Amino acid sequence: MARKWTFTDRRRPGRPGTRRPVKALIVRMARENPTWGHRRIQGELARLGCTIAASTVWEILHGAGIDPAPRRSGPTWRQFLAAHAHAITACDFLVVETVLLKRLYVLIFIEHGNRRLHLAGVTAHPTGAWTVQQARNLAMDVSDRIAGLRFLIHDRDPLFTSTFRQVFEAEGLQIITTLSRTPRMNAICERVIGTLRRELLDRILILNERHLALVLQEYLIHYNRHRPHQSRQQRPPDLTTPRAHDVTDLNDQRTVHRRPVVAGMISEYHHAA
Structure with missing residues (x-):
């Protein structure tokens, strides 16, 4: 009796999960089209022959850390600055x-x-x-x-x-x-x-x-x-282009010199001439 009623063939409760390729396609559409919302993506998937609920599309985008379309239509504050x-x-x-x-x-x-x-x-x-x-x-x-x-x-x-x-x-x-x-x-x-x-x-x-x-x-x-x-990119304000230094062996401490500034409160390190 125990071997018969193992319930191994019982389907899990709820709707079947969304396939991974579909999830990847939804995220791709959202990144390639910043003005598309979850309903617009749902419609595009329906045209491709994939039936999926709008709420499922929203959950997938939310889980991927993608904001709703109006917040993705413009640059972020970091990009603006x-x-x-x-x-x-x-x-x-x-x-x-x-x-x-x-x-x-x-x-x-x-x-x-x-x-x-x-x-x-x-x-x-x-x-x-x-x-x-x-x-x-x-x-x-x-x-x-x-x-x-x-x-x-x-x-x-x-x-x-x-x-x-x-x-x-x-x-x-x-x-x-x-x-x-x-x-x-x-x-x-x-x-x-x-x-x-x-x-x-x-x-x-x-x-x-x-x-x-x-x-x-x-x-x-x-x-x-x-x-x-x-x-x-680790450059000082007055340096417009990166310095082109030869590769040096930092294991040899004699190649790097320390120069104290501001009464020794701060150190500057330079390559030996």
């Missing part, structure tokens, strides 16, 4: 406390496309007039590249006055003001401020305004000329 990064620059204030508990303010700018960092100025008493003057100085310093920029991102700090915006609007830039308490709208600038703190300011004591300006200027040279960036 990558496409327009060459035309975007951003600015923000960095606050630094000195040894004597004096608060200093640093105005920095960063170009999204090449990650080039600019130090606009350091002051203990920022005003609207001071910010406008730093904007004019920056516009003169980057006059050869400012024609390729289209957008300037900054927050709602009252120091960014209408005159400050007019300096860049006169150069053809469109001002984008971030929302309140939304640092991710200016994420690249916030990230470089975090980099300045982690790599430099959290590891050194600042005496006064002049000391901070000297330290930041030296770090700025390291950041723009040597520090690698993942978004630029």
Whole structure:
């Protein structure tokens, strides 16, 4: 009796599963046609002689991590930023406390496309007039590249006055003001401020305004000329093409030299001449 009623021939409950080739074809149609929804794909499969429910098509697309058609019709936020990064620059204030508990303010700018960092100025008493003057100085310093920029991102700090915006609007830039308490709208600038703190300011004591300006200027040279960036295939901002190095034997430590910068806080490594 036990050998007879093993139920090995009983069919599993529910509808039969969708065949793997059909699933692959559904995913392929969705990737090749970003504007097609699950019902449009169902209709195309019906024309090919494959009968399948629209809900099944939706489940297959959802399981493959493919969003509905309206969300696939345009570029993602990452793709949008990558496409327009060459035309975007951003600015923000960095606050630094000195040894004597004096608060200093640093105005920095960063170009999204090449990650080039600019130090606009350091002051203990920022005003609207001071910010406008730093904007004019920056516009003169980057006059050869400012024609390729289209957008300037900054927050709602009252120091960014209408005159400050007019300096860049006169150069053809469109001002984008971030929302309140939304640092991710200016994420690249916030990230470089975090980099300045982690790599430099959290590891050194600042005496006064002049000391901070000297330290930041030296770090700025390291950041723009040597520090690698993942978004630029590990190239520094000032390097437009990859370096062509000969293959070296890194087992021989004598071929690599260390050069300390910023009072030894940061190391740079170079091939021996």
